[in-house]
Amino acid sequence: MKEKILVTGGTGYIGSHTTVELQNAGYDVVIIDNLSNSNESVLDGIQAITGIRPVFVKGDCTDIDTLRKLFEENPGIKGIINFAASKAVGESVQKPLLYYRNNLNTLINLLELMPEFGVKGIVFSSSCTVYGEPDLNPIDETAPIKPATSPYGNTKQISEEIIEDYVKSGAPIKSILLRYFNPIGAHPSALIGELPLGVPQNLVPYLTQTAAGIRKELTVFGDDYNTPDGSCIRDYIDVVDLAKAHVIAMKRMLDNNDTDPVEIFNLGTGNGLSVLQLIKAFEEATGVPVPHKIGQRRAGDIEKIWADPKKANQVLGWTAQADIKDTMANAWRWQCRVSGKN
Ligand code: NAD
Ligand code: UFG
Numbered sequence: 189m190k191e192k193i194l195v196t197g198g199t200g201y202i203g204s205h206t207t208v209e210l211q212n213a214g215y216d217v218v219i220i221d222n223l224s225n226s227n228e229s230v231l232d233g234i235q236a237i238t239g240i241r242p243v244f245v246k247g248d249c250t251d252i253d254t255l256r257k258l259f260e261e262n263p264g265i266k267g268i269i270n271f272a273a274s275k276a277v278g279e280s281v282q283k284p285l286l287y288y289r290n291n292l293n294t295l296i297n298l299l300e301l302m303p304e305f306g307v308k309g310i311v312f313s314s315s316c317t318v319y320g321e322p323d324l325n326p327i328d329e330t331a332p333i334k335p336a337t338s339p340y341g342n343t344k345q346i347s348e349e350i351i352e353d354y355v356k357s358g359a360p361i362k363s364i365l366l367r368y369f370n371p372i373g374a375h376p377s378a379l380i381g382e383l384p385l386g387v388p389q390n391l392v393p394y395l396t397q398t399a400a401g402i403r404k405e406l407t408v409f410g411d412d413y414n415t416p417d418g419s420c421i422r423d424y425i426d427v428v429d430l431a432k433a434h435v436i437a438m439k440r441m442l443d444n445n446d447t448d449p450v451e452i453f454n455l456g457t458g459n460g461l462s463v464l465q466l467i468k469a470f471e472e473a474t475g476v477p478v479p480h481k482i483g484q485r486r487a488g489d490i491e492k493i494w495a496d497p498k499k500a501n502q503v504l505g506w507t508a509q510a511d512i513k514d515t516m517a518n519a520w521r522w523q524c525r526v527s528g529k530n
Contacts, residue, residue, distance in 0.1 A: 192216040192264050193438060194307075196249050196294065197271030198242065199226040201382040202313065202371055205431035206269060208237050208380070213435045217242040218262045220249060221272065226383060233379035249294035252301070259305040267438050268298055269311040273343070276389060277317075277488075280340035291343035292350070299354050302361045309362040309441030311434055314348055316369045316423075316454065316493060317341040325421075325460065326496035329367070329452045337488050348452075355449045362449045364437040369423035369456035369495050371430050373515040374522035381522030382427075391463060392424075396523035399476045406478055408463050410485035413492070419463035421492035423456035426510035426518075430455055433506045440504065456495025457508040466512075473513035474520045 193210055197203045198219030204226075207217050211234070219231075219242050228244070235241040243262060247254040249272045259265060273291045274280070280287040298310060318341065319327050320334025336342035351363045372392040374381030387403075388394040398406045411418035433455050440447060461469070467478050501507050523529075 190214055190216045191266045191442060192218060192262065194258070194262075194265045194268045195219050195242075195271065196268065196298070197221055197273065199223065199228065199230040199244070200271055202427060202430060203269070203271040204230045204234055204380045205375060205427045206271070206434045207234050207242055208375065209428070209431040209435045210438070211238040211240050211242065215435075215438070218245065218258070218265065219243065220245045220247050220255070220258055222246065222248040224274075225385065230380060236379050237375065237377055249297060250290060252297045255297050255301055259301060265305060265307055267309045267311070267442055268302070268307055269434055269438065270295060270298055271313050273313065275340065277338045277340045278389060280338050284339035287339045287343055292346060295347050295350060299351070299359070299361070303359060307361065309364070309438070310351070311364050311366060311437050311441070312347060312351060314365045314367045315341070315344045316367050316456070316495065318345050318348065318367060319493065321490050322493050325492055326458060326494050327454070328496040329454055329499055352450055362441045362447070364441055365450065365452045366433065366437060367452065367454050368430060369425050369454070369493070371427045372424045373426045373428070373510070373518045375428060376518050376521075378518070378521040378525045381519070381526070384526065391466065392519055395467065395470060395478055396519050397527075398480070399470070399474070399478050399520065400523050400527045400529065402527060404479065406467070406480040407483035408467075408480055409483055409489060411464070411482045412485070415462055415492055417462050417464045420489055421460040421462050421494060423459065423494035424461055424466065424512065424515070425456050425508055426515040429508040429510050433500065433504065436504045436506050451503075453500040453504060454495040454497050455500060456497050458495055458497045460492060460494035461512065469512045470516040470520070473516040476520065
C-alpha cells in the first residue's frame, strides 16, 4: 500500500514542487492550505505533471479542530512536511504577532496531533537565515545560530527548538529540519512555479518580471560589499532539487529505525553566486537582457552565505544537480507562462 503524507502549504511554491516529487516517488499526498499565499489552480498543474490530483483540504493549520478533522477523514497519514508559514521578512517586522501566531501555532498543532494519529515523522522547512552573517563560508550545520534579525527568522529558530524540546520530552515522533538556502526556479514543464503576488521582494521573481517588461529595471542592492564584484553572494538552489531532498528525508524518517530522532541538514549547492553573476547567468541562458542599476544596500542583508552541503550529500545521498543556466531558463519559461507571453 502507498504511504500517505500530509503536505501543509502544499499549493505554495516549494510545497507544490514537493508534492509532484512525492507523487512521482509513489506516495499518496493530502494537502492542506488556506490559500493565503497560493491558488487552488496549482492543483491542476500538479495533476497535469503527475497524472494524479492530490487530496486537497482548504483549511488553516492554526485551527486544531480543522487539523483533527483532516486526520480523522484521511486515516493512515504516516508523515508530515510542514511548509505552511508566512514568509515575508519585511512584513514580519511590521506584523510580528501574525508571524508568531501563524508559524508557531501551525507547528504546535501538528506536533500535538502526531502521536494521537500515529504520525511517525515531520519534515520542517527551516532556513539558512538561522546562521545570520556567517563567520566562515561555506557554512555547515555545526555553525552557531545567530540572533534572528527579523520575527520571521525568529519563528524558524523557535520552531527548531520547539521540535527538539518535544522530541526530547519523549514524544514518539522523529523530525528532519531542512535549512534551505535560496530556492529559485520552477518545474521544467512550466506548469507550476512561484506565484508572483504584488511587487516581488526576492531577486529572481523581480529579475524575471523585469526581463518580461513588467518592472522597469532591477536594482542591485549594493556593489560595495566585500565580495569579488561587490554584490552580495547567496547559494541559489533549484526548487526541483530542493523538492527531491524532501522525498529522501521522508523516506529516511519512515523506513529507517536507526537514525537520530532529530536531524538537521543544509540544502544548498555549495556554490556562492553574486547578484551580478546571477543576472549574467540569466542573460546567457535566455538571451534576454535584464535592465539593472546599482542601488543602495538593503537594510539587514547578509553579505555572503553559501552552504557546506556535505552532510546532505553523504548522509541523505542527495546532491543538487541542476545547472544554474537551466534553472534560470525554467524561471523564465514560468515567467512567460504567467505573464501570458506564450
Ligand atoms: P509559499 O508562501 O509559496 O507557501 C506556503 C504556503 O502555506 C502557501 O500556499 C500559503 O497559502 C500556505 N499557508 C500559510 N499559512 C498557512 C496556514 N496557517 N494554514 C494553511 N496554509 C497556510 O512559501 P514557500 O516559498 O513555498 O515556502 C515554504 C516554506 O519554506 C515556508 O515555511 C518558508 O518559510 C520556508 N522557506 C522558504 C524559503 C524561500 O526562499 N522560499 C527559504 C527558506 C525557508
Ligand atoms: N536583491 C537585489 N535586488 C532585488 C532583490 C534582491 O539586489 O530586487 C539581492 C539581495 O540584496 C540579496 C540577494 O539579491 O543579496 C538575494 O535576495 P532575496 O531577497 O532573493 O533573498 P535573501 O537571501 O535576502 O532571503 C531569502 C528569503 C528569506 C530566507 C533566505 C534564506 O527571502 O526568507 O532567503 O533562505 F530566509
